[in-house]
Amino acid sequence: MREITFAEAIREAMSEEMRKDPTVFVMGEDIGVYGGAFGVTRGMLAEFGPERVKDTPISEAAIVGSAAGAAVTGMRPIAELMYVDFATIGMDQLVNQAAKIRYMFGGKAKVPMVLRAPCGAGRGNAAQHSQSLEAFFVHVPGLKVVMPSTPYDAKGLLKSSIRDDNPVVFLEHKMLYNFKGPVPEEEYTIPLGVADIKREGRDVTVIATSMIVHKALNAAAELEKEGISVEVIDPRTLKPLDVDTLVRSVKKTKHVIVAHEAVKTNGFGAEVVAVLVENAFDYLDAPIIRVTAPDTPVPYSRPLEDDFIPQERDIISAIKEIL
Amino acid sequence: MSKEFVMPKLGMTMEEGTITRWIKKEGDKVEKGEPIVEVMTDKVNIEVESPDNGTILKILAKEGDVVPILQPIAIIGEAGEEVKIEEKKEAVEEGIKASPAAKRLAREAGIDLSLIKGTGPGGRIVEEDVKDYIESHKERVTTQPPPVSTPVVEVTPLSKEEPISSVRREIASKLSKSYREAVHITLEFSADVTGIVEIRERLKEKAEKNKLPVPTFNDIFVRIVSLVLKDYPTLNANFDGEKLTIFNTVNMGVAVAVKEGLLVPVVKEAEKKNVFEIAKITGDLVNRTREGKILPDELSGGTFTITNLGMFGIDFFTPIINPPQVAILGIGRIKEVLKPGNAVVSEVVLSLSVDHRVVDGAPAARFLKDIGEALKDPLLFLI
Numbered sequence: 001m002r003e004i005t006f007a008e009a010i011r012e013a014m015s016e017e018m019r020k021d022p023t024v025f026v027m028g029e030d031i032g033v034y035g036g037a038f039g040v041t042r043g044m045l046a047e048f049g050p051e052r053v054k055d056t057p058i059s060e061a062a063i064v065g066s067a068a069g070a071a072v073t074g075m076r077p078i079a080e081l082m083y084v085d086f087a088t089i090g091m092d093q094l095v096n097q098a099a100k101i102r103y104m105f106g107g108k109a110k111v112p113m114v115l116r117a118p119c120g121a122g123r124g125n126a127a128q129h130s131q132s133l134e135a136f137f138v139h140v141p142g143l144k145v146v147m148p149s150t151p152y153d154a155k156g157l158l159k160s161s162i163r164d165d166n167p168v169v170f171l172e173h174k175m176l177y178n179f180k181g182p183v184p185e186e187e188y189t190i191p192l193g194v195a196d197i198k199r200e201g202r203d204v205t206v207i208a209t210s211m212i213v214h215k216a217l218n219a220a221a222e223l224e225k226e227g228i229s230v231e232v233i234d235p236r237t238l239k240p241l242d243v244d245t246l247v248r249s250v251k252k253t254k255h256v257i258v259a260h261e262a263v264k265t266n267g268f269g270a271e272v273v274a275v276l277v278e279n280a281f282d283y284l285d286a287p288i289i290r291v292t293a294p295d296t297p298v299p300y301s302r303p304l305e306d307d308f309i310p311q312e313r314d315i316i317s318a319i320k321e322i323l
Numbered sequence: 324m325s326k327e328f329v330m331p332k333l334g335m336t337m338e339e340g341t342i343t344r345w346i347k348k349e350g351d352k353v354e355k356g357e358p359i360v361e362v363m364t365d366k367v368n369i370e371v372e373s374p375d376n377g378t379i380l381k382i383l384a385k386e387g388d389v390v391p392i393l394q395p396i397a398i399i400g401e402a403g404e405e406v407k408i409e410e411k412k413e414a415v416e417e418g419i420k421a422s423p424a425a426k427r428l429a430r431e432a433g434i435d436l437s438l439i440k441g442t443g444p445g446g447r448i449v450e451e452d453v454k455d456y457i458e459s460h461k462e463r464v465t466t467q468p469p470p471v472s473t474p475v476v477e478v479t480p481l482s483k484e485e486p487i488s489s490v491r492r493e494i495a496s497k498l499s500k501s502y503r504e505a506v507h508i509t510l511e512f513s514a515d516v517t518g519i520v521e522i523r524e525r526l527k528e529k530a531e532k533n534k535l536p537v538p539t540f541n542d543i544f545v546r547i548v549s550l551v552l553k554d555y556p557t558l559n560a561n562f563d564g565e566k567l568t569i570f571n572t573v574n575m576g577v578a579v580a581v582k583e584g585l586l587v588p589v590v591k592e593a594e595k596k597n598v599f600e601i602a603k604i605t606g607d608l609v610n611r612t613r614e615g616k617i618l619p620d621e622l623s624g625g626t627f628t629i630t631n632l633g634m635f636g637i638d639f640f641t642p643i644i645n646p647p648q649v650a651i652l653g654i655g656r657i658k659e660v661l662k663p664g665n666a667v668v669s670e671v672v673l674s675l676s677v678d679h680r681v682v683d684g685a686p687a688a689r690f691l692k693d694i695g696e697a698l699k700d701p702l703l704f705l706i
Contacts, residue, residue: 286444
């Protein structure tokens with residue numbers, strides 16, 4: 001199978017949907033001529049023209065608000081934020097408008113929009129451009145939240161997100177954009193709300209998201225040499241969460257580590273732990289440990305940033321702690 | 324203003340005490356110095372007195388509770404006063420550590436988790452441990468014969484088991500240590516105490532005249548043995564198996580029988596005290612020991628011990644050394660003996676046990692002989 005990058009997979013998903021459905025369009029800061037801050041929309045202006053590849057003012061409130069308005073009036077916008085950190089400026093439009101409209105209009109209106117945003121640390125972009133804020137969105141009823149870890153998942157999930165009639169926040173780790181992986185040329189989609197077992201194992205389940213999925217896989221390969229069999233599960237969609245797949249794995253391995261790059265307190269991991277305690281308590285053989293960033297802003301200094309980001313060694317030592 | 328009444332520290336080594344009995348109850352008025360509770364340490368049973376006048380507003384520890392020193396056991400204040408009890412974090416009882424998965428499996432299989440050894444982190448019982456247990460007990464479970472019904476016979480038990488008190492446990496451990504380690508030899512000597520019997524009559528008269536306590540024969544033995552000991556420093560010593568500690572003063576232990584066993588309060592610097600002083604001190608120590616009011620520190624620091632079974636009609640016996648001391652003198656009953664020439668004398672058998680590791684037979688014998696001479700002619704000895 002051919003291998004393409006994460007960024008290319010996203011571009012393919014958007015382009016394919018735009019070719020099929022004239023109501024789909026992309027909008028965001030510098031996405032036209034410049035091709036976007038991370039080059040994801042590069043070349044799309046030439047194919048689809050400025051009406052469907054829209055550069056916007058530097059105003060996240062305007063980007064999210066106009067996307068919600070376009071969605072309510074029949075379009076399927078894909079809005080791109082330059083960094084998820086700036087979603088805070090568009091939060092009122094997202095939380096109080098996009099997420100609420102369908103409910104408040106008794107289902108007579110729908111908001112089929114996708115808000116794409118790069119997240120995560122690792123590029124020395126410092127505290128205001130490196131955060132993992134997925135927990136903000138997961139906490140809001142009315143939003144779906146997708147956080148893929150591979151090009152294959154990104155493409156299939158983005159196509160489902162575009163076709164979904166509800167607002168979807170689609171979070172792309174900026175360190176994954178150049179990550180290559182197999183993606184079939186033929187059409188496929190991945191349904192929202194289905195987790196993926198990235199590696200099967202017997203002894204312990206690591207539930208990881210986004211960039212940390214790869215660190216968990218590296219840790220699993222390392223531990224295999226010591227005879228420890230690690231199962232790695234990527235929920236892929238944080239909301240709705242595929243509880244069944246997680247519970248099935250826990251019933252098998254009895255040991256769970258939850259790993260993400262976001263800070264610990266009230267992070268998405270806390271929700272996973274709660275769900276497992278509610279649904280699989282009697283199958284746990286050890287406390288569930290979270291491997292996350294510490295509760296601090298992301299440091300600018302590269303050595304400190306490396307230390308801030310959960311690494312393979314952190315996952316390995318957490319696993320050894322509970323086994 | 325209410326005050327916390329705490330478990331007192333009754334000795335240098337005391338860390339906790341058992342509440343054996345509340346003498347006062349909630350609501351009772353107490354005066355300063357009045358006993359309110361009976362506490363058992365590893366050495367003694369003692370009545371603890373109220374530090375103040377007041378009313379017992381609240382009792383915080385039940386009879387039988389083992390309480391660390393300085394932890395409040397009652398609140399004393401003015402009647403009607405509102406009691407504020409600070410919430411203390413209760414020590415979490417260490418239960419069986421088992422994972423939810425292990426608990427579920429044990430529950431399903433009807434297995435008592437306390438039978439299973441945990442192999443998880445921190446000794447936690449994990450599911451695998453329960454599985455192993457089930458596996459290793461499978462055969463026994465499946466091959467068990469069907470229960471046979473047997474006629475029920477009522478049997479009166481011929482014995483019953485009783486836990487021993489902490490005081491008894493301490494005595495047991497001390498005695499067996501002594502018997503195991505010290506090489507006991509016991510020397511017996513019949514001493515003529517006719518002179519002592521006469522002197523005691525005169526001491527009685529003097530005591531009555533001067534309103535002093537009447538010295539017992541034992542007090543006179545304490546006095547004389549303390550003085551003779553000055554010439555035998557290696558008998559007035561402690562031995563720990565390595566080194567001999569010789570004392571230049573005599574702290575005379577006097578064995579006292581109490582309910583739980585034998586306790587040995589100590590008369591400090593006995594050689595410096597006259598017989599009336601000794602009588603006063605031993606009288607007080609013995610009384611307080613029998614009443615359970617002796618302090619642990621008054622039971623330690625002895626350098627030599629006298630034990631007396633004369634009042635029970637015992638002639639002689641083989642006393643066990645009170646470690647780390649190296650010698651103990653047993654005193655039998657005083658009896659009249661007919662001597663050649665129809666002379667009647669009063670005699671007592673002295674039984675001296677010494678630790679042969681550090682004391683040889685000859686000096687022990689000389690020591691006994693010197694005591695015998697002092698007893699025979701106390702006047703000459705004391706002059």
